[in-house]
Amino acid sequence: MDAFLRELGDIPHTREASALRVKSADFSWFSPIMSAVLDGRTAEVVLSPRTEEEAVRIASACARHRIPLVARGAGTGNFGQAVPLAGGAVVEMLGLDRLIWQRGNVARAQAGIRLGVLDTQLRRQGREMRMHPSTKKLATLGGFVGGGHAGVGTVNWGILRDRGNLLGLKIITIEETPRVLELRGDDVNLVHHAYGVNGLVTEVELPLAPAYEWLDMVVVFDDFERAAEFGMALATADGILKKLVSVHAWPIPSYFQPLCIPEGKAAALLMIGAETREGFEALVRDYAGTITQCVPEAGIYEYTWGHTTMHALRADRGLTYLVCIFPRDDTVGAIRRVHRKLGAEVFMHLEFKRFAGYMTAEGVPLFRYQGFEQMTRLYKSFEAEGVRIANVHTFLLQNGGMKDIDAAQIGFKRRVDPYLLMNPGKVAGLDDLPGGISGAALEAAQLPASGWAY
Amino acid sequence: MDAFLRELGDIPHTREASALRVKSADFSWFSPIMSAVLDGRTAEVVLSPRTEEEAVRIASACARHRIPLVARGAGTGNFGQAVPLAGGAVVEMLGLDRLIWQRGNVARAQAGIRLGVLDTQLRRQGREMRMHPSTKKLATLGGFVGGGHAGVGTVNWGILRDRGNLLGLKIITIEETPRVLELRGDDVNLVHHAYGVNGLVTEVELPLAPAYEWLDMVVVFDDFERAAEFGMALATADGILKKLVSVHAWPIPSYFQPLCIPEGKAAALLMIGAETREGFEALVRDYAGTITQCVPEAGIYEYTWGHTTMHALRADRGLTYLVCIFPRDDTVGAIRRVHRKLGAEVFMHLEFKRFAGYMTAEGVPLFRYQGFEQMTRLYKSFEAEGVRIANVHTFLLQNGGMKDIDAAQIGFKRRVDPYLLMNPGKVAGLDDLPGGISGAALEAAQLPASGWAY
Numbered sequence: 001m002d003a004f005l006r007e008l009g010d011i012p013h014t015r016e017a018s019a020l021r022v023k024s025a026d027f028s029w030f031s032p033i034m035s036a037v038l039d040g041r042t043a044e045v046v047l048s049p050r051t052e053e054e055a056v057r058i059a060s061a062c063a064r065h066r067i068p069l070v071a072r073g074a075g076t077g078n079f080g081q082a083v084p085l086a087g088g089a090v091v092e093m094l095g096l097d098r099l100i101w102q103r104g105n106v107a108r109a110q111a112g113i114r115l116g117v118l119d120t121q122l123r124r125q126g127r128e129m130r131m132h133p134s135t136k137k138l139a140t141l142g143g144f145v146g147g148g149h150a151g152v153g154t155v156n157w158g159i160l161r162d163r164g165n166l167l168g169l170k171i172i173t174i175e176e177t178p179r180v181l182e183l184r185g186d187d188v189n190l191v192h193h194a195y196g197v198n199g200l201v202t203e204v205e206l207p208l209a210p211a212y213e214w215l216d217m218v219v220v221f222d223d224f225e226r227a228a229e230f231g232m233a234l235a236t237a238d239g240i241l242k243k244l245v246s247v248h249a250w251p252i253p254s255y256f257q258p259l260c261i262p263e264g265k266a267a268a269l270l271m272i273g274a275e276t277r278e279g280f281e282a283l284v285r286d287y288a289g290t291i292t293q294c295v296p297e298a299g300i301y302e303y304t305w306g307h308t309t310m311h312a313l314r315a316d317r318g319l320t321y322l323v324c325i326f327p328r329d330d331t332v333g334a335i336r337r338v339h340r341k342l343g344a345e346v347f348m349h350l351e352f353k354r355f356a357g358y359m360t361a362e363g364v365p366l367f368r369y370q371g372f373e374q375m376t377r378l379y380k381s382f383e384a385e386g387v388r389i390a391n392v393h394t395f396l397l398q399n400g401g402m403k404d405i406d407a408a409q410i411g412f413k414r415r416v417d418p419y420l421l422m423n424p425g426k427v428a429g430l431d432d433l434p435g436g437i438s439g440a441a442l443e444a445a446q447l448p449a450s451g452w453a454y
Numbered sequence: 455m456d457a458f459l460r461e462l463g464d465i466p467h468t469r470e471a472s473a474l475r476v477k478s479a480d481f482s483w484f485s486p487i488m489s490a491v492l493d494g495r496t497a498e499v500v501l502s503p504r505t506e507e508e509a510v511r512i513a514s515a516c517a518r519h520r521i522p523l524v525a526r527g528a529g530t531g532n533f534g535q536a537v538p539l540a541g542g543a544v545v546e547m548l549g550l551d552r553l554i555w556q557r558g559n560v561a562r563a564q565a566g567i568r569l570g571v572l573d574t575q576l577r578r579q580g581r582e583m584r585m586h587p588s589t590k591k592l593a594t595l596g597g598f599v600g601g602g603h604a605g606v607g608t609v610n611w612g613i614l615r616d617r618g619n620l621l622g623l624k625i626i627t628i629e630e631t632p633r634v635l636e637l638r639g640d641d642v643n644l645v646h647h648a649y650g651v652n653g654l655v656t657e658v659e660l661p662l663a664p665a666y667e668w669l670d671m672v673v674v675f676d677d678f679e680r681a682a683e684f685g686m687a688l689a690t691a692d693g694i695l696k697k698l699v700s701v702h703a704w705p706i707p708s709y710f711q712p713l714c715i716p717e718g719k720a721a722a723l724l725m726i727g728a729e730t731r732e733g734f735e736a737l738v739r740d741y742a743g744t745i746t747q748c749v750p751e752a753g754i755y756e757y758t759w760g761h762t763t764m765h766a767l768r769a770d771r772g773l774t775y776l777v778c779i780f781p782r783d784d785t786v787g788a789i790r791r792v793h794r795k796l797g798a799e800v801f802m803h804l805e806f807k808r809f810a811g812y813m814t815a816e817g818v819p820l821f822r823y824q825g826f827e828q829m830t831r832l833y834k835s836f837e838a839e840g841v842r843i844a845n846v847h848t849f850l851l852q853n854g855g856m857k858d859i860d861a862a863q864i865g866f867k868r869r870v871d872p873y874l875l876m877n878p879g880k881v882a883g884l885d886d887l888p889g890g891i892s893g894a895a896l897e898a899a900q901l902p903a904s905g906w907a908y
Contacts, residue, residue, distance in 0.1 A: 105666065105727065126580065126664075156692075158692025162692050162693035163693050163694055163730070164691065164693030164695065164730035164733035165733075184732060185735075207727075212664075213558055213559065236810075236811025238611055238808040239584075239616035239618030239619035239661075240616075280617075281639075357690025357692060359811065
């Protein structure tokens with residue numbers, strides 16, 4: 001390690017214990033299972049390159065000294081993506097934070113730029129990101145591409161892996177003499193949502209949406225089923241512009257204190273285009289909803305998607321969650337069935353999303369964690385209603401169920417990371433799990449989740 | 455009539471025979487049935503108001519003298535909307551042609567503005583219409599709202615009647631002392647696609663889309679079924695920006711001479727966002743298509759939607775058409791079944807559209823007209839495959855099948871046009887059909903079309 005560091009010269013780094021702890025953590029504490037398994041896993045050094053040239057030097061040194069490395073943005077992933085299982089280096093990309101260019105509806109930026117900063121710069125040009133996670137303020141572009149899959153805007157544009165949502169990626173290979181590769185077209189998905197195991201991402205090119213004037217809305221309903229029906233109706237109201245349709249059963253709204261949602265109500269958190277406000281209000285009346293908030297864009301998305309779970313867990317650490325996708329046919333019927341069957345145990349949270357060309361809802365429900373047996377029972381109970389589960393309690397990429405890791409992915413990995421140094425332990429079957437990883441991790445990977453990989 | 459005209463003073467008008475003939479015609483010649491029935495139906499005078507005040511004077515004079523009137527834009531409707539059945543006045547609205555204001559993504563314009571002029575003015579502000587018909591260059595805003603229902607852009611925004619696509623309308627009632635009414639919200643649909651029977655539209659307020667950089671594309675395929683599969687895949691590729699997905703079986707592309715489409719090929723005519731060109735090209739490869747044209751926006755839409763029929767009929771007046779909508783479930787399967795069953799007789803033309811919240815295709819197929827019996831057989835043959843037909847061979851609003859004319863519509867009509875002077879004969883059951891309307895018209899209205907009114 002010392003020889004490795006000497007070689008890196010003036011590239012900023014730290015071996016200070018608190019920094020190692022902080023920079024080796026992500027939001028996998030959302031899962032009590034991963035939380036236990038990953039506790040105490042830390043890197044031995046945090047490296048903070050400032051330029052692509054420094055990133056190349058790091059890649060070369062890691063290859064020559066066989067130092068494992070984990071690329072890190074802001075550490076806002078939920079699946080242990082950023083937790084080093086085998087020590088080594090965390091490569092914090094925050095120094096590569098430039099918007100390189102923006103031309104019309106396309107922009108290219110360095111991987112370490114925070115999405116909030118990027119979006120603010122784009123707004124000045126009348127543009128915005130097509131989609132972003134609820135962690136926009138903190139999260140980086142490279143982190144979103146490497147560990148995310150969808151977000152605010154997905155109700156319009158589908159998910160990140162859909163053709164057209166990610167135009168190009170520049171990566172550095174982990175070799176003695178690193179290569180700098182540009183991936184375009186379908187090849188971007190070799191790296192997208194691969195937890196940083198397939199090359200060090202330094203630049204991302206992405207399509208933009210025109211900046212709209214959004215209204216943050218809260219609409220409350222007497223019961224959740226009505227709120228879910230409204231959500232689907234709004235999501236499929238083609239003439240009403242929207243960027244976010246997020247629906248929550250009580251008591252979830254109680255975790256959103258600043259929103260002052262009345263006791264016992266189900267709530268829809270929404271971003272609506274100002275130009276279609278009247279049509280939106282007519283739809284609200286159809287479903288007997290009450291608009292309790294309507295303000296120009298003020299960050300309501302921060303209570304939705306992954307942040308819903310965060311606000312809930314901050315209020316009550318006894319809770320945990322699962323992630324599921326409701327079926328294409330009779331989406332609302334399936335939501336209703338699951339809610340009626342499990343509503344007392346499971347608090348429903350829906351994010352409406354375009355998925356594989358049709359509108360559906362992702363569920364991110366919360367429940368009080370009682371152990372593996374309960375988790376298994378709930379997974380099976382959802383799947384029995386035709387609802388597919390993505391396993392968010394494993395750090396194994398294949399078992400997450402959001403992406404297929406096929407031979408092409410593995411072959412690509414071997415070409416860009418021949419010594420298997422990138423985020424080791426995250427791709428099952430490729431390398432042995434590092435010592436000390438408990439049986440619980442492996443058990444979690446076997447939870448009965450069908451996933452929704454294509 | 456003379457007293458009526460004297461009262462109108464200096465409002466421009468003509469009683470010249472050729473003008474009466476031209477200004478009493480629309481594109482109902484697309485239908486051999488309507489063409490025969492409506493032949494020779496002309497107004498007695500063409501009035502050309504230049505201001506809203508003049509339109510009010512016309513409304514008052516018509517009411518006092520009991521003169522029937524037909525509001526006219528550019529006469530590009532296909533359903534006899536603009537053909538006067540009972541003489542009287544044609545009120546040509548082209549003089550009311552101002553863009554009144556544009557603020558952000560909302561604009562308000564006078565009804566007589568041509569859509570092409572409006573769209574050009576909006577582009578200067580970085581905006582465009584959400585949707586427009588293939589007749590954009592000629593057609594007026596009021597005509598589109600009164601007689602149209604969808605168009606280029608519908609693949610994104612649904613149809614005109616969908617909440618949010620039409621924000622407000624100003625109408626003048628036909629009374630001795632006309633009232634000027636503003637309709638907003640769902641009330642706009644009292645007037646939209648009502649063939650001008652529910653008040654004289656003078657202003658329209660509508661939401662805008664941001665102006666995108668569109669590429670006009672032609673992609674050819676060896677067979678139509680593959681082209682249809684590609685069309686659906688593109689229409690549901692959420693990350694690929696598009697404004698038009700129009701698919702044509704051979705020999706329809708042979709009617710698009712300037713596009714030079716190779717003999718025997720099926721063709722997709724498309725508008726694609728420049729920023730997602732690479733993803734689009736990957737999709738084309740998946741379906742073994744060949745891109746034969748890719749240029750910055752140059753009017754390819756003029757070969758699609760209603761204009762497809764126009765180009766075909768200009769080449770071969772023996773052809774006619776029908777309009778259908780394919781079912782939500784297994785859309786492509788239904789297209790395939792109909793094509794296999796009737797492909798030798800019926801040349802398929804598809805326009806992919808968002809309809810009632812899901813993606814489907816409208817069919818506007820062409821065939822060589824052999825008479826009523828054939829038309830009835832084809833209607834039944836489509837309907838047997840779960841494909842709903844809108845009857846484009848009748849001028850009766852109810853029987854067109856694109857809109858429900860319910861008690862609210864009729865009640866509204868009686869309030870804004872108490873003497874039933876507006877476009878008489880178009881609403882069945884309200885007034886007697888004017889003399890001389892042949893049995894064929896009534897027979898056509900009874901063609902077995904289920905329509906797709908909500």
